[in-house]
Structure formats: C-alpha cells, structure tokens
Amino acid sequence: MAGGTLLDAVTTNTTGASRTVLPNLGSNYSVLATVSGTGSVSVTVTIEVTNGTGGWVTLGTISLSGTTSATDGFAFAAPYNAIRATTSDITGTGAACTCIFNG
Numbered sequence: 001m002a003g004g005t006l007l008d009a010v011t012t013n014t015t016g017a018s019r020t021v022l023p024n025l026g027s028n029y030s031v032l033a034t035v036s037g038t039g040s041v042s043v044t045v046t047i048e049v050t051n052g053t054g055g056w057v058t059l060g061t062i063s064l065s066g067t068t069s070a071t072d073g074f075a076f077a078a079p080y081n082a083i084r085a086t087t088s089d090i091t092g093t094g095a096a097c098t099c100i101f102n103g
Helices: none
Strands: 003-010 029-050 057-076 082-102
Touching: 003 029, 057 082
Parallel strands: none
Antiparallel strands: 003 082, 029 057, 029 082
C-alpha cells in the first residue's frame, strides 16, 4: 500500500514533493483534491507521474470550483514509480488546497 499527502493546505500555485508509488497487488490507486475558503473558491490540480526514466507526464487534471469548498478526484490502475500534484489558478478568499493519494 502507498499513499499520503501530496499537497497540504497550499494557498499559492505550488508543485508538491513527489511520493513513491508502491505496487498495490491489483487494486486501484486514487487521488482526492479539496479546496476550501470563504465565498467562491477554485483551483486546478494537475496530477503528474513518472516511471523514473524520463520527465513528468500528466495523469489527470482535477478542476475544483464551489462556494466555500469543492472536492473531486479519480482512480487509476497503473503503478508508476512516483506521483506529485501541482496547483494553478487558485482563487478565493483564504482558498487552500489539499490533495491526498491512496493505494
């Protein structure tokens, strides 16, 4: 099993530290992102992966928008070597984004 926090209540456009993806014995992995703040909040979270032999590639994008909070995510099956999350366009009063990875 693998998992952990990719982003922890970030308030600016940020590339989080990478985390190792461990073999998951045939089960899916999942990524969940949340943005919260006051009033209208939004953020785009790009999930990137690598197999260690090249650069980072985009696995998926999570676009969040809501009033005070929004949450979304996705699952995937491929066991990459590492995963990280990058935020862009974070807006809203006190908007903070957290992203977790589970496997």
